[in-house]
Amino acid sequence: MSDSPDIFAAGGVEAPVDPAPAAAQPYRVLARKYRPSSFAELIGQDAMVQTLGNAIKRDRLAHAFLMTGVRGVGKTSTARLIAKALNCIGEDGQGGPTIDPCGKCEPCRSIAEGSFIDVIEMDAASHTGVDDVREIIEAVRYSSVSARYKIYIIDEVHMLSKNAFNALLKTLEEPPAHVKFIFATTEVNKVPITVLSRCQRFDLKRIKAEQLSAHFAHIVEKEGVQAEQEALDLIAQAAEGSVRDGLSILDQAIAHADMEGGGDVKALQIREMLGLSDRGAVRSLFGLLLEADSSALLDAIDEQYRVGVEPLSLMNGLLSLCHQVTLYKVGRANDPTLSDEAKAQLGQWAEQLSYPVLHRLWQLLLKGYEEVQQAHMPREACDMALLRVLCAADMPDPGELAKMLSQGTAPAAPAAIESAPAPAPIAAPVHEAPPAPIAEIPVQNIEPENIAPQPSMPIEAEPKAPQNDLPQNFEAVIAIIGAISPVLESILIADMRIISFSAPVIEYQSARPIAASDLKKIMDALKDATGTVWTIEEGQGEAKPSISEQAQLDQDAATQAILDTPLVKAAFEAFPDAELLENNADQAKTESRPESRSSQA
Numbered sequence: 001m002s003d004s005p006d007i008f009a010a011g012g013v014e015a016p017v018d019p020a021p022a023a024a025q026p027y028r029v030l031a032r033k034y035r036p037s038s039f040a041e042l043i044g045q046d047a048m049v050q051t052l053g054n055a056i057k058r059d060r061l062a063h064a065f066l067m068t069g070v071r072g073v074g075k076t077s078t079a080r081l082i083a084k085a086l087n088c089i090g091e092d093g094q095g096g097p098t099i100d101p102c103g104k105c106e107p108c109r110s111i112a113e114g115s116f117i118d119v120i121e122m123d124a125a126s127h128t129g130v131d132d133v134r135e136i137i138e139a140v141r142y143s144s145v146s147a148r149y150k151i152y153i154i155d156e157v158h159m160l161s162k163n164a165f166n167a168l169l170k171t172l173e174e175p176p177a178h179v180k181f182i183f184a185t186t187e188v189n190k191v192p193i194t195v196l197s198r199c200q201r202f203d204l205k206r207i208k209a210e211q212l213s214a215h216f217a218h219i220v221e222k223e224g225v226q227a228e229q230e231a232l233d234l235i236a237q238a239a240e241g242s243v244r245d246g247l248s249i250l251d252q253a254i255a256h257a258d259m260e261g262g263g264d265v266k267a268l269q270i271r272e273m274l275g276l277s278d279r280g281a282v283r284s285l286f287g288l289l290l291e292a293d294s295s296a297l298l299d300a301i302d303e304q305y306r307v308g309v310e311p312l313s314l315m316n317g318l319l320s321l322c323h324q325v326t327l328y329k330v331g332r333a334n335d336p337t338l339s340d341e342a343k344a345q346l347g348q349w350a351e352q353l354s355y356p357v358l359h360r361l362w363q364l365l366l367k368g369y370e371e372v373q374q375a376h377m378p379r380e381a382c383d384m385a386l387l388r389v390l391c392a393a394d395m396p397d398p399g400e401l402a403k404m405l406s407q408g409t410a411p412a413a414p415a416a417i418e419s420a421p422a423p424a425p426i427a428a429p430v431h432e433a434p435p436a437p438i439a440e441i442p443v444q445n446i447e448p449e450n451i452a453p454q455p456s457m458p459i460e461a462e463p464k465a466p467q468n469d470l471p472q473n474f475e476a477v478i479a480i481i482g483a484i485s486p487v488l489e490s491i492l493i494a495d496m497r498i499i500s501f502s503a504p505v506i507e508y509q510s511a512r513p514i515a516a517s518d519l520k521k522i523m524d525a526l527k528d529a530t531g532t533v534w535t536i537e538e539g540q541g542e543a544k545p546s547i548s549e550q551a552q553l554d555q556d557a558a559t560q561a562i563l564d565t566p567l568v569k570a571a572f573e574a575f576p577d578a579e580l581l582e583n584n585a586d587q588a589k590t591e592s593r594p595e596s597r598s599s600q601a
Contacts, residue, residue, distance in 0.1 A: 031247040044207040053099035062200035064181040068188040069204030072244030075184035087147040118147035124159040133164040157183040158190035206241025227265035282317040311382035315369040470503035497543035507539040
């Protein structure tokens with residue numbers, strides 16, 4: 001039956017002037033509408049496309065692929081494109097696997113619509129158990145219905161249970177020739193290594209901001225929407241390398257656009273919609289930090305908060321700006337989205353600020369960001385964090401402080417960070433004099449041949465050494481014993497306070513108890529070394545400090561001498577909380593000396 005006006009006349013009904021309108025198609029979001037239908041439309045993944053193209057041309061196709069990367073970079077889209085590339089038969093029905101599927105044959109159209117019977121997509125987040133994997137294992141034994149390959153696409157594969165992974169291992173290692181597996185995951189670290197070793201892995205990269213911006217410009221042109229380039233740049237930056245995130249923001253921005261203003265997507269609207277800080281306002285705020293203008297700084301923060309900028313976003317913008325200035329200083333300025341005015345301002349700051357200043361700014365801003373992120377009152381935390389940065393600007397750097405102190409001038413706080421401030425030291429950078437050495441004691445009037453024992457002669461037959469050949473002081477005795485036993489040497493150094501010394505008699509007071517066996521060993525060692533019987537006994541009277549105690553007293557005196565110098569006094573006045581640090585090398589040397597322990601002798 002033909003649809004002619006005669007049928008209306010036959011029924012006595014007048015034919016309608018206009019045919020009934022077709023049913024309106026539901027709106028498709030941009031992320032689905034502009035999903036890549038070929039590898040040529042897949043942006044930012046050139047290395048993977050080249051690898052797959054060469055594998056197809058050389059007939060070196062893997063049996064399992066793993067796509068990993070952050071959300072929205074094209075993992076599932078790539079899996080579908082691989083399915084189309086492997087099953088495309090061309091418009092004439094005679095084609096083979098190709099990196100450029102035609103998109104017009106039955107397999108290509110059905111895969112794009114998600115209705116192809118031989119391409120099975122499974123969401124591992126909702127099919128996590130071993131029973132779901134067992135269904136796949138049973139089905140792979142059967143050949144494909146109408147395609148060249150039966151392809152299993154498992155999204156979020158890391159959600160499979162341990163048992164499910166183990167059940168899949170054997171089939172994944174030796175699948176039938178007509179079966180291909182394609183896995184996609186955002187958390188590849190959760191996939192067992194036994195699975196990773198059976199797959200050809202592709203790490204999909206984040207898309208660069210300039211690529212995303214160009215991609216969005218192409219899309220808004222297709223959509224018939226006008227958009228400012230700065231607005232597209234803001235969306236690209238907010239997407240953080242994710243195409244899907246960016247398209248979702250762009251979709252929202254088009255809907256948010258002012259209808260009365262022609263529906264244009266403007267940068268100001270994007271900032272209001274996302275709560276982003278104006279880059280110009282952030283630069284102004286950064287300049288106020290450098291100028292140490294607290295009143296103007298607080299007013300600028302209030303203005304940003306009033307227009308809807310979140311405190312955390314403001315701190316993030318300042319961190320990003322500090323990073324950009326540092327890149328300018330090292331000659332790595334490569335942000336194409338910046339205006340000429342912004343580039344000139346960043347270049348000026350890079351010339352004025354030193355590396356210590358920039359690094360201190362970064363650390364202070366980063367600490368403030370963490371505080372704002374965790375604070376119950378982000379607005380107040382933002383104020384306090386930025387005021388702390390401003391107050392730190394008044395602290396002179398160590399080099400400038402040392403120069404002022406050496407010239408005898410009192411350290412005055414500079415008016416702004418630009419006058420080369422740098423991180424305020426926690427402890428005053430003062431180098432103390434090394435403590436008096438106690439291990440390397442000079443031996444005076446000692447002849448080596450008189451120290452060495454003579455084992456070949458009987459002890460009874462040894463002639464007594466002349467009195468003037470004996471050690472003339474206690475330090476010489478320590479040197480003799482130190483060459484024989486470090487433990488006995490430590491007893492002489494740490495435990496003996498000498499009352500009188502008249503070789504071969506030593507009278508002492510003990511700083512710590514000394515075992516009789518240790519004294520006997522010391523006297524025997526001296527007798528063997530000098531040929532004279534020695535007497536070492538504890539007595540009464542005024543005693544000198546032990547060698548170890550004297551070294552500590554000398555060190556304390558040296559430290560006090562340093563503290564009494566005008567330079568150090570001025571440093572402590574400038575930094576009341578500063579401390580005089582120990583010399584780590586000398587301290588380690590002192591601590592390495594063996595302590596006196598009678599049981600060790």
